Amino acid sequence: MHYQKYSKGYYMPPEIDLEWAKKDAPDHAPVWCSVDLRDGNQSLVIPMSLDEKLEFYRTLLKVGFKEIEVGFPAASDTEYEFLRRLVEDDLIPDDVTIQVLTQAREHIIRKTFDALKGVKNAIVHVYNSTSVAQREQVFKKSKDEIKQMAVDGAKLLRELTEEAGAGYRFEYSPESFTGTEPEYALEVCNAVLDVWKPTPDRKAIINLPVTVEMSLPHVYGMQIAYMNKHLKYRDAVLLSIHPHNDRGCGVADTEMGILAGADRVEGTLFGNGERTGNVDIITVAMNLFALGIDPKLDFSNMPALCEMYERVTRMHVSPRQPYAGELVFAAFSGSHQDAIAKGMKWKEEKNPDKWTLPYLYIDPKDVGREYDGDVIRINSQSGKGGVGFIMEQKYGIDMPKKMREDFGYCVKGVSDHKHKELMPDELYQIFQREYVNVDTPYKLDDFLLKKEPDGSRKGTVDIFVNGKQRTFVAKGNGRLDAVSNALQENLGISYKDLTYSEHALELGQSSRAIAYIGIVAEGGHVTWGAGMDTDIITASIQALVSAIDRMQMGK
Template sequence: MSQNTDNVVGMQNCDKYAREYFMPPVTSLKWTQKEYITEAPMWCSVDLRDGNQALVVPMNLEEKLQYFQLLVSIGFKEIEVGFPAASETEFAFLRTLIEQDLIPDDVTIQVLTQSRDHIIRKTFEALHGAKRAIVHLYNSTSRAQREQVFRKSRQEIIDIAVSGAELVQACAAQTPGNFQFQYSPESFTGTEMDFALDICNHVLDVWRPTPEHKVIINLPATVSMSMPHVYASQIEFMSEHLKHRENVTLSVHPHNDRGTGVADAELGVLAGAQRVEGTLFGNGERTGNVDIVTLALNLFAHGVNPRLNFANLPAIRAAYERLTNMEVGKRHPYAGELVFTAFSGSHQDAIAKGMKWREEDERRYWSVPYLLIDPKDVGRAYEGDIIRINSQSGKGGIGYILEQHFGIDLPAEMREGLGYRVKSVSDRLHKELLPREIYDIFIEEFVNLNAPVEFVGYHVANQVDYLTSVTVRIDGCVMEWTSTGNGRLDAISRAIQQNLGVAYSNLVYKEHAKGVGSASQAVSYIGITSSDGTRHWGCGMDADIFTSSVKALFSVVNKLRPAVSDLVQERSSAGPIRSLYG
């Protein structure tokens, strides 16, 4: 049946938007032939500049120092520390890092400067004595900026870049320190590709990079304007046509306006970028910068060492939230509170079985269903993280929770009945159930049930026909039932059926230990089929293994209610219960 769109309103004013980006003048699609990224790019954190300027309340000096140490501990070797000509705090932070010798020898700081004379000079004043620093020069090049903001021609924009590059070179020669140069045609994604190439090459002609003094050309998606494959083609075109390419480090700086920052960065690296600028958890103006945490762990998930350490991601997230007053979303890739959590019953069952399968041979590659990476590799625990229970959960997840938290290894058949009960409680209360709440439901519904028939004790008379007496209490009256069987448990089962007048069949039994040493308890499970074909389960716990099995038997018999309750009530009303059962 075809859909009639004549009366669809939607958002008809979409025709006001044009695609204000530019494809390369030649085909640039070699990147499409690559399957994945084979090694990590160079990383540059811009948290302390790009990320900081996006905060409602920017970090103070002490907070910036703490954040710098956080970035160093993660393993960043290039860190953009600010725009020192922009404010006293930025200037003071840079001077503190240099004068107090807080920059490790293997870490290069980076500073940003517009291509304006007084800003460049102020920047080098702040950099005096830096052991290793990248001076990041930029000016805007897009058609929209040229026409609307600067109202300058292409040549005039090139002149701004070239004069800035010359002044940076001159100031570096006069300032104590060790400096590398970087140029960004800001708003690259809205720039015609021939012009972007032309202005970068003019800057390279000034700096003339060598193997010993490479230059960084950074191509930012200042505003993400196209689908990721277009950005990749732009990067490939620039990579193949830049002058001095062997001495140029090609960098990308994607923003996330279209929600494709990670894809832009990954495809950009496939297309020839060797370096990525971004922030932890994507902090930045508008929708943010590209998230380096996600990029790095995407590599990790493909078996590539990201050369950054996120083994304690919860601690990193906590430090980030404390210092920036920003929050990491609960579904944020890898770092979110719920990203490794399954509520769906089918997902829980698959995860539980996958984890069990993995225990059988830990040498296998990680391939647990629904879990891209092992949560423990980023500092997350299996208990309480992977499987959590609400009204959408299933028997597999509930069984997994009991096993992981309490050592309760339910028989597969028993899980279904418990699952329905747990889901019912969650649905009625409209809340997630914690492991202890699930355990309490299990105890209440299945374990050591003693009403209406309470088990008191047993005595085995002989081991030939297992003549066994079992003592019970019903309605306050104590009595003893005796029977024989092919084992002690069978004899007690026969005594129950004979004296209560109930019938069941297909008794199955499972047991295991719960805990170790003197605190160990035996846990037994018994399943029976009642006369109407319904399957019932009970559980017993006791320090003695056989006693736990007898308690499990009484638990399941008591679950035959109302059948057992009705029989007890019927016989009690006929006279003293001792006379009926004695």
């Protein structure tokens, strides 16, 4: 690991302003510009086809983007034809602005303008690289020569726009801004603005890209603050940022850039882009959402968005991708599940007006996810809280607290043995198989309960013992006590402290009832059983027989 070969490739601004760092959050969302169809598309192993780009474009409109960079029309026939298809098929809403990218070279700019014919609202984005490395190694030009390239491109944009009689807006990027001396980047940007002379009713965009991420995010914030303070025509300029993610800090760069004065953000869905990608607009927007700030973008159906994205780009959304990944709301840990389940119950009881649940930063339903399938997930790490939550939410089965613990250990053992996650229907099958209406070695056939003159109950129980039918009779203080006595006295078994609860089954099964019984054998071990039937008394006796059967099997 030859760390000595590396040094800082960025430049601190000549003056440091940290006032922006005292803010705890923005007070509104920035202007969003999607660059999925250009920056994102050019980084794909297999770029999107025309039809795939159209589907992606329509999705961006549905999400709510008002500025969309559709491509580099001079770069290829596909890029050119895509823009013409949008124009000729009237696919650009009046409130949406199309952005196109071009290098500051005459023939490229002219072809770009040809592609724009008929577009009502457009941003023409011109750029040239200004970094020390690019100046010295690629262009081999001086600072003045690089600045002149930018000025010449700006002049040509203005002339061609006037020639076309169009009201296009202009955007300039000093590409590789993060490797450029901030005072030189300012000089170049102000020279471009002097050509365009923007006004508040026709603003220019100065875009400061993190073409390659080189510094800690607060350094980028200070660079943006410096530019924000010293740009000319500031009331007529939208200060834009375009972070990449080479250091894994694209979201942090963006958030600090916004605090430091940026008005606009260019990025992509899920952070697709060259090398480690662009900033993920979904994460930045949803971070605002989670602070109670309207992001002005609609991500309420995240599963559908993920499906479209993966299909047309052939990329994959990580299971841990913030807000969007399959597992980002999932809790496998028993303690986490227990806290979430208790939080859900507290929410139902208190009905608070703000979201504050443990471990769930936002309500999963706000992005189209469900509690029982996406939040509580069951494997060998899970506990009684999560298992009980699934059974209650999905099947209406509300076990006593101690029985939940017993069932939790049962499920844990199955998952550990199979070495896999268990789906809700598998939990239900385990519950039915292990606890409900168990019939080995004893199987209930029928019973009769009769009230005696002294107020006691007499229970007659018909039961199969190892396949042979037997009839037992005994008295007790109540119905269940009478049946319990009949079984203990005639089967030669003993238990105490019978625990009982019951409830109707809901969620489409309201005609049935379920009963739970726990019995304590010698030594203090509690064995649980459950019974289901349309008659609650039958369900109760089935639960008792199930508990006895499970005790006999050593469970």
